[in-house]
Amino acid sequence: MLQRQFRLDPKLFQGMLVKRAETLQEFEGAFRLLHDNYVQSGFSTPRPSGLRLIPHHLLPSTSVLIVRQDEQVIGTVTLVRDCPLGLPMEKVWDLSRYRSHGTRLAEITCLAVDPSCRRSARILFPLLKYIYEYAWRFFGVDMFAIVIHPKDIPFYENLLSFNKVPAPVVPDYLGAPAIAMHLDLRGARLAGEIGRYFSDMKLEEFIWPSREKPFLLDGPAMPAEIVRHFARLEPQMLRDLGQGRLDRFLAPFPGHRRATRFPVELAVEVAGEHGIVKNLSRFGLRLAKAPTDAAAGDPLEIRVLIPDESPLAVRGTLAWSSPKRGAGIRIESQEDWIRFVALIEKEFPSAADVMSALESGAA
Structure with a gap:
């Protein structure tokens, strides 16, 4: 039913840019939008910095994607590649079964849209399309995982071909009921209008990152000086990891272990x-x-x-x-x-x- 109802006009996206966050202004815009969304939804209390970020945001295996209109970030989502710290959702869901045969996982998380645009496909669908293209062009992942509200299952299952992770609904995940889903990109086939949109439609509003070493999958997306900026701004976030998880957090950074992979x-x-x-x-x-x-x-x-x-x-x-x-x-x-x-x-x-x-x- 959703497939038959789906229609998307590329003119909806005019005046916007979809890209990977690269500057301090873009990262702060994304984290401020995420913070405000969570506070307004009752999922968290206001933070002194007015920003919401998690330790994974500082890792080289993470990309923050944004929709920008003029200089304002009006949409954001984060793509977290598998790493020694694990994926954020693995505090609750066991994803070990999906790592067989060297499968590379990435979690789609921290989605936030400007309140004035939430009822429109104008921001969400460009972000989703960008995620798909970015994953196979730059990120080298085989499978997506995502945590959603159960009411959104038809959208992800019928329209985007996600499947449920075999686990019951979690009654309280960041303040709301949640279920985990996954999508194997190696066999994903999106049909109908959504398939044509994701596979065939070219959007001039997409800006792709330049890479000096295209074979290197983990960018890093966040420049070193910005990593240091947020580590200084939110030190408690990293201290709260505890020594064992902090050690795994530092593993992708050169110099922490004998051989960074x-x-x-x-x-x-x-x-x-x-x-x-x-x-x-x-x-x-x-x-x-x-x-x-x-x-x-x-x-x-x-x-x-x-x-x-x-x-x-x-x-x-x-x-x-x-x-x-x-x-x-x-x-x-x-x-x-x-x-x-x-x-x-x-x-x-x-x-x-x-x-x-x-x-x-x-x-």
Whole structure:
């Protein structure tokens, strides 16, 4: 029924821009809109900063998407890639079953729309379309997860092809009943007008981020100086994580652990076979699929095919292999490899920077 009723005119979006937040003004506009929405709905009390953000917002695996009209943010949603801290909804729902075979999850969360536009598709549908395109063009995820009010199940189930996570309705999640849903992007097929809108319609109002290293999936989307700004502004938010979760929060930032792993999508040749690198660190890489006829401990010749650069030849050893998870390759200390990973590390704020900002905010 919803499919038959759906009609969307691209002229509705004229005068707006849909993009990833990149400046302090855009992030603050998104977090202020989110704060005001939550306060007005009775889900939270006002904060002194007038902003609402969660620890995941500071992670390089998170993107804040916005709809902007002139200089005002009138819509926002956050896309959180799976990370050592886990997804926000995993405080309540167990998503471990969806991580088999190396599936990459992302949670759609922190949706907020200007009150004057809530009854219109003018903001919501451009955001949803942007999320879909952004996910496969820049984010490298296979599956979405989302928490919604049960009254919205027909919209997500019938129109957007989401399925319910097998779990009962939670009676109180941030002040309202909630249910979890998921969408496997690898097999999603949207039909009718909504399918044409998501697949075929091109919107001039979409602005896509430029990336110096297109193979790097985790941006980072929030510049280092803005991460430090919010860590100083909201130190209690990070202290409330506790030591164990704070350690997992810091894991994606270079310098916190011996080897920070960076999610990537890189073509590679291993022992003459073509493959895909899913993540890498100074000490190795993980392949999506194990090389044929290789056993743990076998030496391997590897050529990493970096876009617009000469292939990087390194030597490695097969550390482990699994039909579901692919294979891990340990790379011996080699200057070219260390130099390549160091250039990636420079894209990110260091764990020391984040901790320094946290401590200065607490002073």
